Amino acid sequence: MRQAYFELAATSDGMTAFRQLLRHSAVYVRLWVAAQLLAEGEASARHALEAIASGDGVQAFNARSTLAEYARGTLQPPFEPAEHTGQPSTPGA
Numbered sequence: 333m334r335q336a337y338f339e340l341a342a343t344s345d346g347m348t349a350f351r352q353l354l355r356h357s358a359v360y361v362r363l364w365v366a367a368q369l370l371a372e373g374e375a376s377a378r379h380a381l382e383a384i385a386s387g388d389g390v391q392a393f394n395a396r397s398t399l400a401e402y403a404r405g406t407l408q409p410p411f412e413p414a415e416h417t418g419q420p421s422t423p424g425a
Contacts, residue, residue: 337368337411354380359391364410367398371409378402 340346353365354377362380369377384395401407 333364334411359384363391363394363398366395367407367410370398370402371407 340350356362366377366380381395381399385392
């Protein structure tokens with residue numbers, strides 16, 4: 333997912349497509365996309381997280397945790413470049 337995000341983020345059309353994933357049928361997709369956009373300063377992504385947080389289950393818990401981190405100013409983008417995460421940038425590297 334990280335690589336797909338960075339490929340989309342390289343163009344304005346790609347970012348438009350990425351933002352449209354806020355309406356994806358899979359809750360986890362909406363959760364990850366909203367967390368990334370919110371961490372990048374797109375406050376409009378908060379609405380998607382709030383909608384998820386209003387439910388039950390693991391996704392709701394994750395959304396509430398993400399919103400709490402955002403409120404504390406500690407939210408980190410889930411799709412950080414590999415060099416920032418300490419993980420190899422390519423499989424097997």
